[in-house]
Amino acid sequence: MHPPPLILASTSPYRRNLLARLGLLFQTDSPAIDERPLPSESAVALVQRLAEAKARAVAKRHPDALIIGSDQVACLDGAILGKPGGRDAAIAQLERAAGHKVIFQTGVCLLDARAQQAHTFVEPYCVHFRNLSRAQIEGYIERERPYDCAGSFKAEGLGIALFARLEGDDPTALIGLPLIRLVPLLESFGHCPLGAV
Known part of the structure; x- marks a missing residue:
């Protein structure tokens, strides 16, 4: 039995490159949803809701x-930092982050569209x-222009020079798609990066 086609509900080149590491066949499709937070919505609730909304769209x-x-x-x-969108906002974000700890919350939804069954998790x-x-900060911003990145940096590039240390179970979560927790879910649907389970 063949596994269902795999679709990444994203136009992010960072997520596409991460998923491509697994060597699986997949397509991408833009979810085009409203990503604004709801009133009083926590970061964890926000990313979980948006991950599922993107998959369902x-x-x-x-x-x-x-x-x-x-x-x-x-x-x-406790304050959510989004994508800066431009130079001044990126500088302001990094000035706020300098000398501090920033927690990245990455929500993932693996949706079986046939059964409308969603498997979600959030990886900090x-x-x-x-x-x-x-x-x-200005030198970094000029070199990498991380205007489409939450937190105003690219950890896979020069952004690594901004850090004192990193904490977490899955370094790919920082780039936008936590592969360590995603792989077993994909395997349960027949998408096996290492071959048959």
């Missing part, structure tokens, strides 16, 4: 597929930022 176009939805936010002292990952000068 794409399921309408792929009713026989297995769909991966994911969403991520960064939290500093902590980044302890170095004390950084304004010049260091």
Whole structure:
């Protein structure tokens, strides 16, 4: 029996590159949903809700597929940091983060569109930022322009130089798709990166 087609409900090149590491055949499709938080919604509730909403939006176009939805936010002292969108906001985010701990919450939903059955989880990952000068922050921003990244950095690139240390079970969670917890779920549907289980 063949596993259902695998769809990544995302246009993120970071998530696409992470999933490609597993060597599985998959397609991508844009979920195009409203990602604004609800009033008083926690970071964990937000990413879990959005991950499932993304998967369900794409399921309408792929009713026989297995769909991966994911969403991520960064939290500093309880406040949610989104994608900066531009230079000034990115500098402001990194100035706030310098010398502090930022917790990244990454929500994942694996949706079996055939049965409308959703498997969701949230994977936390902590980044302890170095004390950084304004010049260091501006130099980093000019080199990587991380305007589409929650927290204003790319951990897979020069962003690693911003950190004092990292804490978490799955380093791929920091980039946007926690593969360690995702792989066993994919295997349960016949998508086996290491071959037959």
